[in-house]
Amino acid sequence: MRYTAFTSYDIILLAQGLSVSLALFLATTIIGLFIGSLWAVIRFYRIPVLAQVVAVIAEVLKNSPVLVQLFLVFFGLPAFAKINVTPVEAAVITLSGNTAAFVYVIAVSAIESIGRDQIEAARVFGLSRWQVLRRIIAPQAMAFAIGPLTGLLVNQLQVTSLISVIGVVDLTKIGNILNLRTLKPFIVWAVVGGLYYVMAKLVAFGGAKLEKRLRAHTAWKGL
Amino acid sequence: MISVRGVRKAFGSATVLDGIDLDVHSGEVVSILGSSGSGKSTLIRCMNGLEKLDGGRITIDDFDVSRPKELSEARKRSATVFQLFNLYPHMTAVQNIALAPVEVLKIPRKQAEADARTLLDSVGLSARADAFPAQLSGGQRQRVGICRALAMKPRYLLLDEITSALDPEMTSDVLAILAKLAHDGTTMVFVTHEIEFARTISSRIVFLDKGQLVVDLPTAEFFAADGGMAKPRIAQFLSKMRKD
Ligand SMILES: Nc1ncnc2c1ncn2[C@@H]1O[C@H](COP(=O)(O)OP(=O)(O)O)[C@@H](O)[C@H]1O
Numbered sequence: 447m448r449y450t451a452f453t454s455y456d457i458i459l460l461a462q463g464l465s466v467s468l469a470l471f472l473a474t475t476i477i478g479l480f481i482g483s484l485w486a487v488i489r490f491y492r493i494p495v496l497a498q499v500v501a502v503i504a505e506v507l508k509n510s511p512v513l514v515q516l517f518l519v520f521f522g523l524p525a526f527a528k529i530n531v532t533p534v535e536a537a538v539i540t541l542s543g544n545t546a547a548f549v550y551v552i553a554v555s556a557i558e559s560i561g562r563d564q565i566e567a568a569r570v571f572g573l574s575r576w577q578v579l580r581r582i583i584a585p586q587a588m589a590f591a592i593g594p595l596t597g598l599l600v601n602q603l604q605v606t607s608l609i610s611v612i613g614v615v616d617l618t619k620i621g622n623i624l625n626l627r628t629l630k631p632f633i634v635w636a637v638v639g640g641l642y643y644v645m646a647k648l649v650a651f652g653g654a655k656l657e658k659r660l661r662a663h664t665a666w667k668g669l
Numbered sequence: 670m671i672s673v674r675g676v677r678k679a680f681g682s683a684t685v686l687d688g689i690d691l692d693v694h695s696g697e698v699v700s701i702l703g704s705s706g707s708g709k710s711t712l713i714r715c716m717n718g719l720e721k722l723d724g725g726r727i728t729i730d731d732f733d734v735s736r737p738k739e740l741s742e743a744r745k746r747s748a749t750v751f752q753l754f755n756l757y758p759h760m761t762a763v764q765n766i767a768l769a770p771v772e773v774l775k776i777p778r779k780q781a782e783a784d785a786r787t788l789l790d791s792v793g794l795s796a797r798a799d800a801f802p803a804q805l806s807g808g809q810r811q812r813v814g815i816c817r818a819l820a821m822k823p824r825y826l827l828l829d830e831i832t833s834a835l836d837p838e839m840t841s842d843v844l845a846i847l848a849k850l851a852h853d854g855t856t857m858v859f860v861t862h863e864i865e866f867a868r869t870i871s872s873r874i875v876f877l878d879k880g881q882l883v884v885d886l887p888t889a890e891f892f893a894a895d896g897g898m899a900k901p902r903i904a905q906f907l908s909k910m911r912k913d
């Protein structure tokens with residue numbers, strides 16, 4: 447006879463899944479933001495070879511399904527390069543790369559939105575490329591990109607649910623486990639979905655707040 | 670001194686500067702006149718290292734702008750005011766002015782911002798010190814642009830048609846500031862269409878035509894009845910300007 451009732455232990459299970467999903471989301475967001483912005487800077491300075499390589503990688507990553515990328519890393523890498531990857535490692539690599547590709551696209555257009563003439567002005571006043579990047583380009587690009595980035599991250603949060611298929615015990619996987627045991631799919635998936643919803647709303651809320659702050663000190667018209 | 674020797678610049682097949690020689694000594698105000706497209710802006714952009722020369726040499730106090738290692742010294746000695754202001758839109762007036770002093774001259778921020786406020790005060794903008802460029806009128810923006818240049822305590826000011834985007838009232842505000850700078854002995858290279866004003870502040874007038882410096886004369890000689898302005902090409906230019 448199977449035990450189909452919910453227990454208080456299930457809440458702990460859900461909390462565990464939730465924290466795994468959240469941790470993976472945060473880690474891959476940070477890595478993806480860093481790598482994607484770095485790629486955009488490489489492109490902005492037209493660094494030979496690297497700029498082309500980066501463009502191709504981003505192109506491939508954003509035009510193929512995340513699930514396929516995940517399988518490629520998790521099953522393909524061990525078979526091809528004899529590197530063993532754990533499910534969590536495969537998840538971090540894949541999701542970070544995917545986030546990076548989209549951050550790259552957003553960062554490139556954000557940087558392109560900045561008038562070249564002010565960059566020239568800063569150079570004429572003696573600022574180095576690095577100082578221009580830090581003081582002129584980054585703050586304005588951030589104000590411009592924060593909206594699209596928030597949208598991206600809300601989406602990437604949902605995408606983390608894919609990693610359950612290679613055995614990472616995230617929120618979706620816990621949902622699966624609970625569902626199989628309780629045979630109450632409507633309740634289980636409604637609760638799991640609700641938790642994703644709350645997380646997504648928190649991301650969106652944080653993004654909106656940050657956007658307000660980044661733009662409050664840029665009272666420029668037309669953007 | 671700024672020394673321009675045999676400078677050539679082409680964009681594709683179009684030669685825009687065709688062997689320019691020009692010296693600007695300390696304390697001089699040299700006005701550059703010339704019709705639109707004659708290469709005035711390009712010459713300024715060559716002086717501040719924004720364009721690569723295709724020939725010749727420009728030095729500022731003996732620092733060669735074509736040598737990357739010397740360019741930063743050359744740039745510390747000169748400062749540019751731009752036709753379209755080119756302010757940093759995400760920074761207030763004070764921040765615009767203090768940025769380069771802090772980052773390049775390594776002046777402590779507090780000091781640099783206090784200096785910026787003093788400069789803004791001197792151009793009648795103390796009330797707008799914390800406004801962003803988008804909240805300022807054109808004339809106010811250009812005054813911030815001038816303060817930004819002056820904050821670097823440059824030996825040479827490069828000014829490229831800095832009033833041509835302004836309406837007459839704002840223009841006179843900005844020109845009044847230049848008159849004072851000239852009076853104080855500031856060295857300036859002044860690209861302009863304000864001929865009467867150029868006459869009052871310039872030590873020399875040069876005339877650029879299709880990428881060549883066709884006239885380089887002390888102001889009085891330039892405006893003498895039989896001087897530079899008597900040349901047909903320049904007479905034509907001047908009469909057209911005076912009509913506008
Ligand atoms: N970056 C550029 N690429 C191609 N042509 C340019 C560029 N900058 C200027 N030119 C051309 O060079 C000529 C001189 O321009 P410019 O120096 O701006 O003249 P001015 O300031 O006297 O009006 C013009 O014909 C202009 O079209």
Ligand SMILES: [Mg+2]
Binds near residue numbers: 830
């Ligand atoms: Mg011009």
